[in-house]
Amino acid sequence: MDMKALFIVYGQSLKEPVENLLDKLSIRGFTRWEEVHGRGGEHGEPHYGTHAWPTKNGSLLIFLDEQKAGKLIDALKRLNENAEQQGLRAFIWDAEVAL
Numbered sequence: 062m063d064m065k066a067l068f069i070v071y072g073q074s075l076k077e078p079v080e081n082l083l084d085k086l087s088i089r090g091f092t093r094w095e096e097v098h099g100r101g102g103e104h105g106e107p108h109y110g111t112h113a114w115p116t117k118n119g120s121l122l123i124f125l126d127e128q129k130a131g132k133l134i135d136a137l138k139r140l141n142e143n144a145e146q147q148g149l150r151a152f153i154w155d156a157e158v159a160l
Contacts, residue, residue: 065130066156069121069137070097072108072148076119079149082136083123091123101148108148118148124156 071079083091097118100107107114125133134151141149 063127064124064156064158065127066154067121067123067125067130067133068152069123070099070118070148070150071120073117073119075140075144075147075149078140078144079119079121079137082133082140086129086132086136088123088125088129088133090125091121094120101150105148 069079083089095117096110097120098109099118100109106116108116108118110117123133130153134153137149137151
């Protein structure tokens with residue numbers, strides 16, 4: 062089975078909508094990092110969790126089969142179209158099960 066690793070970074074306001082997508086697609090396993098700081102590429106606002114830049118990011122790392130990964134990416138694209146200024150990025154690469 063072809064496995065994918067999907068790394069998702071999202072503005073804190075998108076935590077619940079992203080988790081709802083996981084539930085809707087029956088994706089259970091993930092690792093989450095809360096309060097991830099950073100800033101987007103050319104147009105992204107800083108998310109530093111400071112007085113000047115109070116917003117924060119969250120991130121998820123998910124390992125899943127290729128079919129579910131495609132469905133999740135499609136759902137994330139739709140979510141991003143409706144909340145583009147909130148900050149949502151996803152990165153995908155091949156993964157192998159080692160144990």
